[in-house]
Amino acid sequence: MDEQAMLTRDLVLRLCANATEFDQQWLRTDRKVVVPFTAARDTKLIRAIIAAGDAMGVDRLLVCRTRAEYAYEPVTEVPGRADAIVALIRSWGDEPTDFVVAVEDFSAAVLVTASTLTVAAGPDDFVRQLVGSDMAQARVDFGEEARTGRDPDLLRAAQQYGCLEFGGRHARGTRGPGPDLVERIARRAESMRENYPATVSGLRVLRGTWGWAMVVALLLASVFVEQISAVFGIAVTVVWLLFQLAWPARSRTVSFATLTTVLSLGAVALVPIALAQQTVAATTGIALDGWAGHTYIAVPTEEVGKLVPVVVCWLFARHRFKRLASVDYLLLAAASGAGFHLAERGLRALVVEPPVLAVIEAQHGLFTLLPGWYHAPEGPYFSGHAVTTGLIGAAFGLATVGYRRYGAWLWALPPLAAAVAAVEHMTFNAAQVGVEPTAVTSAMSAFTANGALTRWILLLLLVLAVILDYRLARPTADVTPPLPGHPPLGSLRRWARGYTVRMGARVPGDIAPVFRRVALAWARLPAVLVTTLSSVLHEFALSLVAASRGPGALCDTWRFLRRRRALAMGAARAGDRAWRRFPSREEVAATERDLASRLDLAPVTAAAVGAAAVMLVASTVSSVATGARGAAGSAAYAATALRDVGVWLDSVPQGTQTWVWVAAVALLSLLATGWRVPHAHPGIRNFLRAPGANTSLILGAFAPGQLPYAVTGLVGMALPRGTSRLLRG
Incomplete structure (x- = not known):
C-alpha cells in the first residue's frame, strides 16, 4: 500500500477504543481470540510478533503509535523482519510509547503499551505465536497476575478482556443455570468410579454378562423362529448406517452409545405412533389400508412422531442440548428414524411368509451408502426413515447453532427439509398403493x-455442519484447552491465511453491504476449509498415537476429544450469556495434561496427513456390519405393521410368541446398553499370565457393543511406538 494512504488516526479508530485498549466492536467482529499478557520490551517480543505475522501468511505489517498526539502521522508499512520494526521503534526516540502492529486486512493485531501490558487479538494461529498453545491458561494466568499484583492497568485489562471470573466473557454468574438430570447422573457415575471401584467393577461385569446372555437368547430365538434372523439383519443394518453417519461427523459431541440409545427409543416410538394413527383413522373414518391412510395419515404422524425421542432427550438434558454441535442434531434425529425403521421393517419381516432369508437386497448391503432406502419399480425412491428424519435434524441443527452468526434466514431450512421429507415419503407411499x-x-x-438425491443432500448438510462447528469452535481457543501437539498443515494454513488477508484487504469498503459480505466470505473460504481440515487431521493424529499406547490411552483420548468439543461448542453458542460448563475447563485441561504426559507429546508436524489414512483403515477394520436381509411385501406403515403382527402372533403357538418376546427384549437390551467407551481394560500381561482371574475385567470391558473398541485397540497396539513422532515438532 502507499505509505501515505492511511493516517494513524484511521487505523487506531478501526482497532482501538483508546491508546491502550482494543475496541470491543472490533473484537466481536469474527469473534477474535483475545489474550492479554505481560512481556518485557525487548527483541524477543518483536520476534514473537514477526512469528505471529508469519503464521498469518503475511510478509508486511502495519505499525503506528496510538496516542492522540500522533494521530496525523502516516501508518508505516514494514517488512516482516525484526530489525525493521526495531529500527522504526528506535526512530521514535527513547521515551516509551504505545503502538499497535496489525495485518493488512485488520483481522489480527498486537497492542503494545508503554508498560509491560501487551494484548494480542486475532485468529488462534496468530495469538498462539505470542502466548503459546494454551491460550485459555494464558488468560487465567494473566487474571491471577493482575489480581495478586493489584496493578490498576493490569486489573482493568483483565476485566476488560474477560480474564477475571466476575467479568469473564464466558464466566458463569452466581445465578447461572444448574445441572440437569443427565449431568447429575454423570457426576454420580464419576463419583462412584472414584469412590466405589469394586461396586462399579461388579456393575460392569453384570452389564457384560447380561449383554452376552442377550446375544445367546437372540441366537436361540432365531433358531426357533426363523423370521427373527431377518430382524437381526435389519438391526445390524441400522447400526451400520449410524456408523456411516457418525464416523465422518468429526465435530460431534454425543457418544455412539447415546445414538444407539436413541435408536432403541425410536424403535419403541412405533407403538405410540401406531396408536395415534389408529385414533386419527377412527376419528376421521379413513380406512387404514386405503390410499388416504398411507398418505395423509401415515406421513405426518410418522414424520412428527420420529422426532419425539429427540424431544424426550431434550426434556432430560436441556443444558446439554445447549452445548450440542450442529451435527449432533443430525445424528440424534437419524438415530431416532433408524430405530423406527428397525421396528417397522422388523415387524413386517415377522409376518412375511415365507421369510425372506435367501437374498441380500442391494439397499441393505455392506457397501451400500446409508442402507435402508427403497426404490419402487419404475417409481420414486424413499431414502429411508433415518435419512428423512436426519435431514430435518440437520436443518434444525444448522439453524439453531448458526443463526446468531449467519442470520435468521437459516430458520428457513427446517421447514424446507420437513417439506422435502414429507413429499418424498408421501410420493413413495402413494406409488406403493397405486395412487398418482x-x-x-x-x-x-x-x-x-x-428421492434419488436425498441421501446426497443429507451428506452435504453433514459436511456443512462439520465446517460450521469447527468454524464456531476455533474462536473459543481462549476458553478451551489445546490439543496436545502442534496443528498439522502449517504451510497450507499460512498460505490460506495469507490469501484471506490479501483478498480481504482488496474488498472495497464503499460497496453495497450484501456484495461486501459475499466478497469477504469468498476471501475467507480457503482459510475456513484449511483450518477445518487441519483440526480434523490433528485429532486423527492424536488418536493414532494414543492407539499405539494401548486401548486405555485410546479410549481416554476419544473421551477427551468429545468433551473438549462439547466445551468449545458451549462457549461458542453461549457468547456473552451464562451457560453451564460441563465438563469444566479445569477437568478437560487436567485430562489434556495427563494425555500429553502419557503419550509423550510435542508439537505435531505435517506428517499427520498420513495419520488420517492409517486411522481410517483401523476404524474401518474395527467396524462390524453385515448385509441385512430385507422384508418384501406390500407397503406398510406403523399402524398396519402393528396390526398385522398382532394378528400373526395370535395365529402362532404360545412357544413362538414367547421366543418373539425374548428376541424383542434381547434386541432392545443390546441396542440400549453396552456401547460406551470402556473406562477400564485388562492388562495384556496379567491376562496372559492368569486369564481366569481377569475374566470379570474382560466381561466388564468387552460387552457386545464394545467389541469394535477392542478390535481398534488391538490394531493400534500393532503400531510402532515411534508413531509419536507424528506429534513432535
Missing part, C-alpha cells in the same frame, strides 16, 4: 429427482 400424486407433489418431488 398431485401435480404440486410431483413438482416438489422433482427437486430431489424423486
